[in-house]
């Protein structure tokens with residue numbers, strides 16, 4: 001909020017160094033900048049009722065600069081006529097809960113006119129269009145006191161003023177002559193047959209004051225912040241008045257504003273002020289119980305009683321034992337903590353000393369976060385870079401991957417069409433990452449770990465996923481590397497990996513389901529073209545919340561061989577449908593001595609499917625001789641050729 | 650004259666043999682043969698001793714020169730044979746080595762977690778999709794309150810309508826459930842993505858990262874907050890002393906509420922035109938305060954007995970400050986040319 005210092009100085013008196021004032025305000029109250037006769041103050045939202053106006057800000061400045069003086073508005077009680085306000089205009093407030101204060105005054109026989117240049121200049125600086133003297137004066141008083149006012153042309157009001165809820169479908173015509181459809185939540189000011197204002201938000205052209213206006217009804221009220229907020233948002237009618245009411249208006253300020261504007265109108269535009277204020281009553285005294293030891297408990301500061309008393313005095317807070325009587329306009333002061341805040345900010349926040357609080361309980365890091373870190377380190381070690389991703393993707397991606405990940409969380413108000421879904425897998429993000437890098441790199445190895453979400457039985461479930469991508473020229477190389485990584489991962493983390501062929505739009509036939517964990521595959525040519533890739537892309541996606549359930553992180557020691565281990569490789573052609581797992585199962589059934597392990601070393605295709613299998617022999621009691629092993633290998637060979645009909649190479 | 654000729658011939662022979670040696674072992678054998686205790690040369694001083702004075706002097710000198718020369722040749726040849734056979738210029742840059750890198754954001758996350766662990770905080774995780782209550786109501790931000798406008802929210806869709814779930818607008822949404830789950834006393838931090846319905850530019854993104862922390866005990870006060878904040882920034886910016894400044898701030902879930910500034914890490918308050926602190930000498934880095942009793946009560950904590958402080962940082966901004974990154978969209982990218990720099 002911007003204020004002219006020449007306006008503030010009417011209340012504070014002359015100030016020689018405004019930069020210093022701005023710096024002090026920043027440290028003690030609100031972030032403030034000073035330039036060329038104007039200060040720009042970031043009033044904290046809870047301080048709107050008291051500080052968002054000349055009077056309140058001037059007071060804050062006097063307070064933080066330790067001046068004993070307090071800001072005051074010039075008001076003289078008007079000479080009231082014999083005629084009573086209530087006799088002239090009946091006001092019915094049907095909503096005592098939502099409109100706790102509804103003050104009003106009537107002035108008759110005034111002479112409205114265009115605003116003089118000083119007033120025009122004033123309201124324009126504070127962001128209003130100059131309308132006429134009456135309207136501009138009401139805005140001036142709002143800037144002075146923080147309380148919005150509304151002035152009605154009394155001759156346009158039919159008989160009485162009623163504060164009530166709108167009826168569903170009732171129409172309101174704004175000052176801009178726009179028509180709004182209201183509902184029964186909206187508070188309106190009405191007369192016998194029409195709505196004359198949308199309470200706290202905007203007046204109606206049907207009752208507005210103009211240059212011919214002679215008789216007026218001035219409204220100063222406190223409306224429910226929630227009601228104003230709801231109506232203003234729903235109708236998208238955001239006005240200065242609504243903005244202030246949403247942040248609360250103090251009743252005492254509202255009444256003050258009424259008296260100030262009455263005084264000013266009387267001075268400048270004449271007229272007769274009728275006797276009495278509509279809705280006038282005593283303001284309740286606000287007080288709270290305060291435990292003075294709370295100051296030290298919250299701040300760690302031990303303050304002298306005299307000092308505390310001095311600060312409370314400067315805040316106009318009266319102390320009566322442990323009861324504090326609060327100033328009527330400081331609506332932000334509600335709890336004892338609020339009082340502590342006032343005392344320590346005015347003392348000095350920066351006198352609070354750093355102090356270590358010992359802790360005797362063990363700290364921990366949530367288990368799955370540590371697990372995610374282990375996975376991350378694994379992929380860094382095998383040479384994969386960690387990528388980055390945004391969490392939303394578009395419908396096209398969603399539909400494309402739906403056959404693998406069917407359920408996703410949809411966004412109600414996406415940032416753009418490209419962000420309609422919250423990610424339920426990381427593949428789209430991997431694709432984007434490769435696309436971004438393919439112009440600069442010929443081999444791209446990336447992984448990501450991030451949260452994905454889906455819906456399960458009407459509930460939103462979040463999980464951590466791992467996404468891995470390797471982009472290169474040769475798809476066989478890609479698949480071999482990714483499979484190698486998966487095998488290493490399953491060795492390192494001690495879990496069973498099972499791959500089942502899986503046909504999908506994304507991978508075509510070159511894809512597999514990692515049972516219970518996720519998927520892997522190579523993008524089809526169609527997909528490469530669709531996403532404009534020059535390289536082949538191999539992808540792995542794993543659900544880490546599932547993986548953590550099956551891993552075994554405690555490694556058991558395996559005795560290191562004392563005697564020599566002998567390995568023999570056999571390469572042979574087989575029928576395409578014969579698998580290594582079947583072959584190794586059969587050989588295990590044979591009585592082969594000293595055979596400890598059967599490993600698949602390679603599979604390749606030269607017209608026919610060819611396997612290379614390694615047989616590992618070991619004895620716990622002695623070194624085996626080559627001749628012994630040859631004998632055993634011979635058994636295997638015979639079995640392979642005679643029974644399994646393989647063709648040795 | 651015979652002796653002299655003999656010595657010269659011997660020299661030539663030894664020299665040739667040494668040069669012909671192909672391995673260190675061959676050379677060693679040659680050394681034993683020509684220079685060993687039983688070699689002809691080893692017996693030569695005896696021959697010399699039998700010569701007359703003139704000859705003794707002359708041949709003695711030739712012998713000594715010769716011996717020195719052979720030992721030199723031997724040394725040189727040994728040195729030669731000791732080398733691996735390769736041509737290498739040490740100006741060669743070496744092969745390009747690929748070193749996989751983590752993303753700076755996750756790197757910093759681990760750093761921050763380590764700092765807070767050392768300050769006695771547990772590290773917890775929390776949902777990114779939370780209920781309206783967790784994100785707002787529980788934190789003293791009721792519906793129809795303008796404080797909600799500070800956070801422009803992205804909502805979850807439910808059959809074409811706004812559901813009661815949303816993408817957390819701040820990591821503060823972890824407070825009530827975490828306190829309920831872990832109980833008090835408690836010190837915990839949470840790190841993660843937050844989401845805002847907001848236009849993107851150099852300093853704003855609709856997804857970014859926050860760290861929120863809470864500490865609750867019967868004796869917690871703002872002095873303890875100050876200690877933790879100072880130590881954190883000292884570690885994070887690797888400086889011996891962080892200048893920390895508290896200012897009044899307003900967040901509905903704390904009371905008193907604070908803005909935390911740190912002394913400018915670029916100009917240290919000394920520059921007349923610092924682009925980072927804009928000559929204010931301070932940089933705004935965090936929001937904090939004492940947890941509002943309403944929040945504690947909501948989490949089932951006896952607010953008369955326990956007090957706590959809370960703080961929250963925008964992590965992206967801290968990383969950008971520390972590494973002079975001027976565009977948040979660069980930080981939020983997987984461009985390997987970027988990741989490779991850290």
Ligand SMILES: [Zn+2]
Pocket residue numbers: 913914915916917918920923924925926927928930931
């Ligand atoms: Zn600076």
